[in-house]
Amino acid sequence: MSEPRSPYKMRPPVLQVRVEDSMDIMIVRDTTRRAASLLGFSPAHRAQLASAAAALAELVLKTGEAHTIHLNGVVDGLKTGLQISSETPWLANFSPNNVLVALKSKMGDLVDEIILGSEESPTIVMVMWLNNSRG
Amino acid sequence: MALEVLLVEDSKTQAAQIKETLESVGLRVRVAYDGPDGLREAIANPPALIVLDVKLPTMDGFQVCRRLKRNPATQDIPVIMLTEKAGPKATMDGLRAGADDYIPKDIFASEHLIDTLQELGILEE
Numbered sequence: 001m002s003e004p005r006s007p008y009k010m011r012p013p014v015l016q017v018r019v020e021d022s023m024d025i026m027i028v029r030d031t032t033r034r035a036a037s038l039l040g041f042s043p044a045h046r047a048q049l050a051s052a053a054a055a056l057a058e059l060v061l062k063t064g065e066a067h068t069i070h071l072n073g074v075v076d077g078l079k080t081g082l083q084i085s086s087e088t089p090w091l092a093n094f095s096p097n098n099v100l101v102a103l104k105s106k107m108g109d110l111v112d113e114i115i116l117g118s119e120e121s122p123t124i125v126m127v128m129w130l131n132n133s134r135g
Numbered sequence: 136m137a138l139e140v141l142l143v144e145d146s147k148t149q150a151a152q153i154k155e156t157l158e159s160v161g162l163r164v165r166v167a168y169d170g171p172d173g174l175r176e177a178i179a180n181p182p183a184l185i186v187l188d189v190k191l192p193t194m195d196g197f198q199v200c201r202r203l204k205r206n207p208a209t210q211d212i213p214v215i216m217l218t219e220k221a222g223p224k225a226t227m228d229g230l231r232a233g234a235d236d237y238i239p240k241d242i243f244a245s246e247h248l249i250d251t252l253q254e255l256g257i258l259e260e
Contacts, residue, residue: 029221030243033250043215043236043251051226051237109227 170194
């Protein structure tokens with residue numbers, strides 16, 4: 001099972017869901033809501049994060065191979081947020097710019113940042129930061 | 136006296152299931168079976184909370200939510216959308232319409248609904 005990676009310092013909660021079939025999408029959604037709740041996000045922002053994580057889970061499920069969705073807290077200076085990420089090796093042959101455009105078109109309204117990390121294997125990273133209007 | 140919830144849901148089967156969940160935590164439930172009826176009920180006798188389906192005949196849940204949030208008589212009533220339309224666009228449409236939460240109708244829906252009722256102060260934790 002893959003390890004979570006992030007451009008930010010990671011903090012609890014650290015959760016992961018193995019996505020193997022469509023039932024797992026519901027589990028991803030549920031786990032994301034719980035992780036967001038632990039960090040103090042409002043119900044509306046939990047709904048946004050859960051929808052983003054479910055969309056990512058649907059995407060990885062379409063590859064036909066099992067993947068892991070990681071959910072973890074992240075810190076950047078004084079900011080705390082929730083990161084949703086998954087390794088996406090099948091994206092290695094695609095243009096990172098095209099992938100980012102497609103991801104932002106589908107999920108850009110749901111989170112603050114979408115990053116395509118490419119240190120070892122391409123990894124989709126989405127982050128929503130917590131602020132006063134979101135807690 | 137128990138707080139009252141207005142449930143706007145066109146499916147009688149699903150309305151009965153959601154009503155049972157809400158009553159199991161001590162809430163009273165009134166049911167409206169379409170959007171216009173839900174709006175009339177909310178204005179005539181404002182409930183503590185509105186649980187709103189998206190797919191409704193005549194007027195969909197997004198339209199109902201926008202009208203509730205534009206009306207001074209109902210704009211402060213929390214609205215939870217409980218729906219089968221769970222994709223990113225539908226979620227953002229629901230939240231932009233003013234919903235306080237947007238919960239897909241899946242196997243975790245009852246738990247999420249109760250968590251949100253606690254978060255909104257409708258139920259004690």
